[in-house]
Amino acid sequence: MKHDITSIIKRYNDDPTRLMDILIDVQSALGYLSDSTIEQIAKILDVSRVDVVQTVSFYHFFARAPRGKYTVYLNDSVVAGFYGRENVKEAFDAAAGIKFGEVTADGLIGLFNTPCIGMNDQEPAAIINERIFTKLTPAKARILISGMKAGKSIDQLMQEVLESNAKPSLKNSMIENNIIKKGAVIFSDYIPGSALKKVLNLSSLEVINIMKNAALRGRGGAGFPTGMKWDVARKIHSRTKYIFCNADEGEPGTFKDRVILTAMPKLVFEGMALAAYAVGARDGIFYLRNEYRYMREYLEGVLKEMRADRLLGTAICGKKGFDFDVRIQFGAGAYVCGEESALIESAEGKRGEPRDRPPFPVEKGYLQKPTVVNNVETFGSVVRIIQNGAAWYNGMGTEHSKGTKVLSISGDCANPGIYEVEWGFSVNDILKMAGAEDVQAVQIGGPSGSCIAPNEFGRILAYEDLATGGSLIIIGKNRDLLKDVVLNFQRFFADESCGSCVPCRALTVVCVKLMERVIEGKAAKTDLDDMISWAEIMKKNRCGLGQTAMNPVISTIKKFRELYDKKITAKDERFNPGFDLKSAVSDYDAIVGEK
Amino acid sequence: MTDKKIIATISLAGCFGCHMSLLDIDERLLEFIELVEFNRSPLTDIKKITRECDIGFIEGGCCNDENVENLIEFRKHCKVLISVGECAIMGGIPAIRNTIPLKECLEEAYLNASTTIKSNDKKIIPGDPDIPKILDRVYPCHEVVKIDYFLPGCPPRADLLWEFLYALVTGKPFEFKYQTFKFD
Known part of the structure; x- marks a missing residue:
């Protein structure tokens, strides 16, 4: 084992700046990065143990404990949720006999959540041992788990769940390009x-x-x-x-x-x-x-x-x-x-x-x-x-936005996939192209972008109006915008904040807790005012991602205020509806044995 | 006498340090009591609020149901409520226990600590209607009731308390200096 580590590090000339490659290769050879492995890597590279630990602990695919011979990372994106992710998750849970976040006792199967893996047009999707499984269903989840228990290879597993009409874009893959x-x-x-x-x-x-x-x-x-x-x-x-x-x-x-x-x-x-x-x-x-x-x-x-x-x-x-x-x-x-x-x-x-x-x-x-x-x-x-x-x-595009833009369109529409259009198309044009009806909202530019309402669908995609890196998520009228979309996005930011700037590290977490309360009907109007006022503080974060990490809440409070107001039921604003004395003392009652 | 503002003060899960800081305004106390009348407060030893108050001065967060009850009483009877100091605003030192389940905290305090391990031979964790119930965690005041102002510090400096209370009582402008909330 020590020999493996030494030879892997040799491949990268004992260069500590190549630590990412070293860790990826070592993990792929040994399954996970144990404390002693980390110790050895640090020793060979002649850096402190903490230098290695801090990199390992930052990235969610680095495992400090075994994650199973088969490791399932089920995508946790909003659109996966639209397409029945919860049922697939439960099927995995039940078939493997463990919960997400756990590994089976025999070390065979590990089930984990992971944020968007870039498969929004073919959800629910999962990464299993570095390969991607798309369009999962509860039935397919059961087939996969029983295949794993039978010791089948990833290629075999893929064959078993590949639909006959699928048109994979690469060999040994289930992924379709969907260039529309x-x-x-x-x-x-x-x-x-x-x-x-x-x-x-x-x-x-x-x-x-x-x-x-x-x-x-x-x-x-x-x-x-x-x-x-x-x-x-x-x-x-x-x-x-x-x-x-x-x-x-x-x-x-x-x-x-x-x-x-x-x-x-x-x-x-x-x-x-x-x-x-x-x-x-x-x-x-x-x-x-x-x-x-x-x-x-x-x-x-x-x-x-x-x-x-x-x-x-x-x-x-x-x-x-x-x-x-x-x-x-x-x-x-x-x-x-x-x-x-x-x-x-x-x-x-x-x-x-x-x-x-x-x-x-x-x-x-x-x-x-x-x-x-x-x-x-x-x-x-x-x-x-x-x-x-x-x-x-x-000659293509608008005054300030030249050429074309490749859009990733997903969510509630007939034709999710890739669209390359000239800048200047309106949201309405795009919804028509994608075959979207009964649209409640469109999330433009991902969670860090903005969520727009139907009265703005005449706006155009361009740097001078709706700037976007290319993602459009279409949210149908049947979706619970706050729970299915905003809360998911805010949890994503709380997980993905690098933690360097205080507003991003702390307020993303507080924001999730407040959103949970809003959804439960336990928030006060002042909670909404607080969140709006934090938008200014968030602008002090160092990077663009931190600065926009409360956009999901802020942009929906602005544009879908009525959804929030419906959830604010407290009559007397002097008392915080989020506090429940009965549940706050329930632990104590249980400990001292009071009925 | 009638134009005096009525103030009530309390220390919930705090150490009385914020109250001590209030005493540290020294001779300005004389000026202060010309402007306000103290109702319920450790300074007057009045145990229950006896009339509607203008200002409620809250030190400490809520660690038990009695704290909650008192805080709610303050909210009901005070027009303006101020969270004074780290514990009221964030939970402070008592909130260090928030990372540890309540059961473990109580077992450590009553069963396993070197001072109780021999004396508590019946292994009792006290539970009685006469003693307050401990909450699952320590709550900052604004998670229980609406708070109008937050005065940071541990404790807030006497000068800050004085300048703020003086401005609040007299209606004069108050400048919240950068140094007030910049600590490092």
Whole structure:
């Protein structure tokens, strides 16, 4: 066992900044990370035990105790809930004879919850031993558990629950791409390498100017101008610079990057190479969320092909001095790592806590070197802009939002899946396309975005109106918006806060407790006023994720106030309806034996 | 006499430190009693509120049902209720027990502690109508009743208490200085 650990760490040159890879590999070899394993890793890397522990404890896929030979992570997203997740959960519970959060006594099966795994269009879904099982039902859960008890392989288990009409997008997978509307930028015909060949005759500044003229803005959600970001990195004098692709896609309800990577992986890697050419970088890191680990072999294969085709590696397209390669860095389950500086921290083997800025990553990023971090879709767009020109790209979209946007649409609609549309579509247009009727609300841009009511469905998707990283969750009239959606989102934020800033760490938890009380009809009007007033305090958090971590409550109090008011039943506002003396003394009564 | 504001004060699950801090306003006490009349308070030894009050000064959180009863009495009879100090606002030191189940707390106190292990040979955890029932956890006051103002500190400094109470009683403006709530 000690030998395993030593050889794994050797693979990464005893480099403590590669701790994430080391931990992932060690866990995959040994099943979990025991105290003594952690001790050994620390010793070999010559760091303190706590340095290792703090990273291990930060990510929810790192296990400090055994989680079973078969480990089921059942998705806990809102849309999974819409599609019968509770029944599937109960079926798993009953069949395995344990509760979620536990492992069977023989160590065979472990059942756990996990936040959105990017499968909102094929829920309920679960990750079982790094593979994804979609469209689960209670019957399938029972088949899976009995298969596990019979010692079947993951491939066998998958065959047993795969529906005959399924169209998996990859070998040995159940996952479907569900690309429903293709657009001009991402999902159109593409010859790998054509953009790279085109830039060889251009200077780096010319490439950046094309991006500026195209007015390309980052597709992760914040919408920062890509050309400007690259230009800052280009101007900084440094022998080492890094290009990062952010494929952490942790915003619940978003799954477009998964589909882009499955359908158009070369487009994305080529985009990274173009960025490298423009800023003068040689190293690319592709940060992929652990939930998508099933893609590892596939993407490694794609990278290999591209190297063979001289689209990556040394002397790309035969141009001497144009060297660039990409390695895949996996996360281990942490929403906050989608924030670029947290993502860099994580890639350095640390807890994924956002950094203070300035300096910005583009000045001092990975290993303190200039680092460009862009989203999967941004890199894809870059290739098309080079191929077809800034004017072509500029001709699509609205005044401040050019080109197209890939949307992940899920929830209560006939056709959940991927839609690539020009910016400027209204929510109504999109609902019609997706076949959604009787809509109560639409959650735009995930939990950190906003929840809008039918009277706003005329608004358009664009940076100047409804900015979005691409997720739209459609919530039907039959749903309990507060319980099924808002409470789920607030629990998600309470779990996923990195804990660095006090308002985010504390108020997300308090907010969950208050929401539970609201739903039980035990909240006062002043509780709502309190939550509204905290929105200001939340703005003091360091990162965008913390700043928006109470948006689910705040935006629904604003737009669906009547739902909250219905729950406020207390007559006398002087007394807090959340306090119940009888239940507060019930423990004591039981202890002293009073009836 | 009639234009004096009526004030009531109480220490629930507190240490009387906030009351001591009130005494620390020193000679300003003389000025204070020109402005207010104390009703129920440890300072007057009045045991029940005898008339409607303007201000209720609450030290300490709620650790037992008697605290709750008193707090509710204050809320019913005071126009303005102030949570004074860490314990009233957050539960304070008594709330350290909130991470430990009540049963374990009582067993430690009455059965297993070195001072009780020999003397409590019948292994009794006291339960009697005459003694208050311990709550499952210590509650900050605002989780039980509506609180109008929160004065932070452990205890809040005498100057802060004075400036705040003076402003509240006279209706003069009160400036909540940054240093008041910045502790580190």
